[in-house]
């Protein structure tokens with residue numbers, strides 16, 4: 052099993068993993084499948100500040116984790132939104148923990164201050180994984196999405212990746 056940075060050739064597999072969960076669950080709030088090109092655009096436009104990782108086993112991509120901007124205004128630039136997906140046949144083998152631990156280490160290395168994750172509930176696996184890795188519940192958005200004929204609550208978690216009063220850039224007073 053290898054965890055490595057995503058590369059252009061990985062995005063058909065990343066789209067397939069995502070589209071399985073879009074089609075069959077409310078874990079992902081899109082109604083329509085994502086295309087490879089949309090994902091490549093998202094990766095290309097954020098990769099200077101955010102890591103995207105894949106989990107590869109015997110040459111097959113079986114999971115991925117990504118970081119991206121949480122909100123757009125300038126002062127939010129050091130808060131990221133993270134997420135991960137592991138193919139169904141490979142759950143509960145420690146792969147999600149390994150993948151996310153590496154992602155969060157890399158987010159910290161990118162200088163990001165905290166990571167935010169939104170989880171459509173119920174999702175006991177994702178809640179347990181986030182809590183195990185030090186995320187703290189910050190709130191519940193009731194009926195935040197309508198999918199598959201039902202309203203769904205989304206719980207938001209946050210993990211601080213750095214602490215202390217210093218700004219992100221030495222001497223930066225903005």
Ligand SMILES: CC(C)(COP(=O)(O)OP(=O)(O)OC[C@H]1O[C@@H](n2cnc3c(N)ncnc32)[C@H](O)[C@@H]1OP(=O)(O)O)[C@@H](O)C(=O)NCCC(=O)NCCS
Nearest residue numbers: 135136137142143144145146147148170175176177179180
């Ligand atoms: C959430 C997900 C990434 C977890 O990945 P995973 O590789 O199965 O997780 P791990 O094997 O590292 O498990 C880590 C811990 O999470 C918890 N966990 C995992 N699966 C669980 C389940 N089905 N029920 C309850 N807890 C679970 C356990 O505490 C587990 O540790 P343990 O096995 O030592 O008890 C995976 O279930 C997944 O891809 N789900 C679909 C997509 C998804 O929900 N993504 C998150 C969107 S917010």
